[in-house]
Amino acid sequence: MTSSFKVPVAGLGLLCACGSDVSSAFDGALTGRAYFALPAARVCSTYTSKFPVFMVPPADCEGKPADITYSQFFFVQAAKQAFAQAGITPQQLNAKRVGVVVGASVHPSFHCFEIYKNWKTGHFTSTDVDGLYDYLSSPLAQWISQYFGFSGPFQTVVTACAGGTDAVGLAKSWIETGLCDAVLCGGTDEISQSPYDGFIRLLVSTPQRCKPFSKNRTGINLGEGAAALLLTHPQLAKDLHLPCQGYVLGYGNAADGFHPTAPQPQGLGLQRAFAFAMRQAGLTPQDLAFVNVHGTASQANDLAEATACQAILPGVPVWGSKGVTGHTLGAAGAVEAVLSLQALKERMLPATVGFEEPDENLHLIPTTKNTPIAKRFAVSDSLAFGGCNAAVVLGASDAA
Amino acid sequence: MLPDLYINGFACLKGDADATQCAPYLDVRSLRRAEAVSKNALLCACQALAQARLTPQQRADMGISLAMGAGALSSTIKFMDSIVEDGDELSSPTAFANSVHNSTSFLLSSLLKITGPCLVTGQMDASFAGALLTAQQLLAQNMCPQVLVTLAEDVNPLLAQVLQKEPHRFDPYVYQPQLPPVRVAGALVVSAAPTDTTRAVLKNITLARTDDTAAHTQPQLAVQSCAHSLLLLADYLQTPQTFDLQEQFAGMIFALRGEPYVHP
Numbered sequence: 001m002t003s004s005f006k007v008p009v010a011g012l013g014l015l016c017a018c019g020s021d022v023s024s025a026f027d028g029a030l031t032g033r034a035y036f037a038l039p040a041a042r043v044c045s046t047y048t049s050k051f052p053v054f055m056v057p058p059a060d061c062e063g064k065p066a067d068i069t070y071s072q073f074f075f076v077q078a079a080k081q082a083f084a085q086a087g088i089t090p091q092q093l094n095a096k097r098v099g100v101v102v103g104a105s106v107h108p109s110f111h112c113f114e115i116y117k118n119w120k121t122g123h124f125t126s127t128d129v130d131g132l133y134d135y136l137s138s139p140l141a142q143w144i145s146q147y148f149g150f151s152g153p154f155q156t157v158v159t160a161c162a163g164g165t166d167a168v169g170l171a172k173s174w175i176e177t178g179l180c181d182a183v184l185c186g187g188t189d190e191i192s193q194s195p196y197d198g199f200i201r202l203l204v205s206t207p208q209r210c211k212p213f214s215k216n217r218t219g220i221n222l223g224e225g226a227a228a229l230l231l232t233h234p235q236l237a238k239d240l241h242l243p244c245q246g247y248v249l250g251y252g253n254a255a256d257g258f259h260p261t262a263p264q265p266q267g268l269g270l271q272r273a274f275a276f277a278m279r280q281a282g283l284t285p286q287d288l289a290f291v292n293v294h295g296t297a298s299q300a301n302d303l304a305e306a307t308a309c310q311a312i313l314p315g316v317p318v319w320g321s322k323g324v325t326g327h328t329l330g331a332a333g334a335v336e337a338v339l340s341l342q343a344l345k346e347r348m349l350p351a352t353v354g355f356e357e358p359d360e361n362l363h364l365i366p367t368t369k370n371t372p373i374a375k376r377f378a379v380s381d382s383l384a385f386g387g388c389n390a391a392v393v394l395g396a397s398d399a400a
Numbered sequence: 401m402l403p404d405l406y407i408n409g410f411a412c413l414k415g416d417a418d419a420t421q422c423a424p425y426l427d428v429r430s431l432r433r434a435e436a437v438s439k440n441a442l443l444c445a446c447q448a449l450a451q452a453r454l455t456p457q458q459r460a461d462m463g464i465s466l467a468m469g470a471g472a473l474s475s476t477i478k479f480m481d482s483i484v485e486d487g488d489e490l491s492s493p494t495a496f497a498n499s500v501h502n503s504t505s506f507l508l509s510s511l512l513k514i515t516g517p518c519l520v521t522g523q524m525d526a527s528f529a530g531a532l533l534t535a536q537q538l539l540a541q542n543m544c545p546q547v548l549v550t551l552a553e554d555v556n557p558l559l560a561q562v563l564q565k566e567p568h569r570f571d572p573y574v575y576q577p578q579l580p581p582v583r584v585a586g587a588l589v590v591s592a593a594p595t596d597t598t599r600a601v602l603k604n605i606t607l608a609r610t611d612d613t614a615a616h617t618q619p620q621l622a623v624q625s626c627a628h629s630l631l632l633l634a635d636y637l638q639t640p641q642t643f644d645l646q647e648q649f650a651g652m653i654f655a656l657r658g659e660p661y662v663h664p
Contacts, residue, residue, distance in 0.1 A: 045488045108522040109471045110556065116480045119558050129562060129569055136573040139523035142651060145609045153607045155530045158501040158522035166519055173537040177402050194479060197488045198496030253517035257509035261497050269515065386502025387509060388518050
């Protein structure tokens with residue numbers, strides 16, 4: 001399906017290890033600056049002396065209410081930035097059909113480790129019951145919708161590490177099909193016991209800073225944060241005189257059906273996701289300024305992704321940003337979509353922080369220096385456990 | 401425009417499947433390491449797909465929209481058990497891999513050879529409604545010709561035990577706390593146009609948030625669960641009549657109209 005429907009993005013918000021807003025995070029991507037630290041204050045694990053992660057700096061976590069999770073807190077901060085940039089308050093949209101679509105992995109799972117441990121070891125108290133109540137009463141997207149006073153549909157997308165990209169793609173679809181006038185979408189995730197230990201035990205985490213697509217790459221670093229995008233129907237944007245930060249133009253998704261935790265080696269599912277998204281956007285690879293890849297720096301991910309990029313997007317510059325954000329799991333796709341839109345806006349493509357030396361098996365060299373760009377379109381993609389693959393096509397605000 | 405959803409196959413299961421029930425459809429040895437919640441969903445998917453009579457190519461091209469209210473709880477708890485009992489340096493990587501929502505969708509896509517779009521919704525009560533909305537979007541965008549909408553609901557043993565002692569502590573987020581928790585699964589094969597096997601059509605699917613958190617619907621299940629909507633749908637589909645499924649609880653409204661489909 002080729003769609004001529006361009007969904008405008010009125011506002012962007014971002015909070016992650018490389019910055020507390022979109023501008024500072026993009027500056028972090030250009031300079032390599034990020035908060036990369038051991039998570040001892042947040043996770044109780046014997047690994048915390050060895051495996052650092054990309055964290056939201058403590059100063060940006062100040063003010064978090066005790067009865068909400070970091071995932072909720074991060075997303076609210078990012079969403080407030082998006083509304084501020086759009087020059088509109090949530091209340092001004094309350095009469096409209098406003099949906100919420102959010103990708104996440106930790107919050108929608110039963111990762112109440114301390115509560116569970118207390119129950120298991122006979123130390124369960126009424127405080128833990130309160131914690132269970134909080135867990136049950138705050139399905140993420142519904143809670144966000146309630147927080148901002150919306151009454152439209154809501155959806156928490158839990159396709160693991162592809163959730164953020166899927167959320168942006170679904171939000172585009174919700175507007176295009178007339179389900180909503182506006183959609184607050186994005187992703188959010190936090191450093192938490194289960195994924196922290198889990199990725200280490202799967203032997204895909206590294207104690208070093210990650211080196212996407214490098215021959216000497218040793219694995220992934222987890223990250224945390226949130227990204228929010230306020231998408232609107234073009235007519236609503238016009239009626240409310242909303243600014244335009246860019247467009248969402250295409251969305252593709254396809255399953256590998258290959259392995260529970262590893263991508264299909266040729267990235268066949270990702271190839272189909274790329275192809276559908278590009279077809280929907282009506283673009284060719286020659287139109288693209290870059291593709292922001294998943295680029296986790298795991299052996300399997302980088303191989304599959306490099307192969308898929310060469311097959312479907314040959315010659316398109318490849319930028320990986322996890323060297324400054326870490327792998328923010330369900331937030332990753334949204335974080336990278338926001339960074340990509342900012343790169344188009346600033347006409348500057350950052351270097352792939354962490355890349356050191358080419359891997360002859362990949363036949364792919366990502367960006368090695370910050371480079372001015374003239375083209376006005378980009379692709380951002382994600383891969384996930386279970387063989388889920390997703391891609392979105394983005395356009396600059398002045399894209400023809 | 402959002403399409404109506406034509407139901408071309410439907411199956412529902414309350415309780416646990418025996419893996420041998422999948423024998424007519426696939427090699428059951430491939431299920432040896434699968435969790436009960438995933439096996440239940442797989443059995444329902446197999447039964448629904450058999451009713452829909454799809455060719456291998458049609459099946460390969462279809463999409464998956466999976467609802468999991470609280471995720472893969474059994475594996476999540478196994479992983480936390482392994483940390484508590486053995487220490488994080490001996491915790492189970494297999495349990496961790498199975499604890500992500502995608503572990504169930506992977507079982508569906510790999511064993512049923514489905515390689516179209518695949519999305520999972522996880523938001524307690526509203527998960528099934530979200531999965532139906534996603535199916536509509538996939539069909540509206542021509543991302544696939546049919547969608548396997550699946551539901552896989554696991555049991556939370558911690559919550560079940562706490563409920564025994566304090567049944568009303570979680571009002572209005574837990575229903576019928578006196579009932580024993582049970583796993584539920586279901587599957588629908590849906591399309592945007594009728595096929596030879598269409599038996600009903602779902603229209604006017606609505607999911608909205610409300611500030612009213614009182615439970616106006618009394619579900620049949622213990623513990624907060626996205627499965628009660630599916631069980632209601634299963635009841636309605638037993639009768640050849642038009643029905644309105646309307647549920648309101650815990651700050652959400654879910655509604656749809658179902659009509660039997662009469663082949664011309």
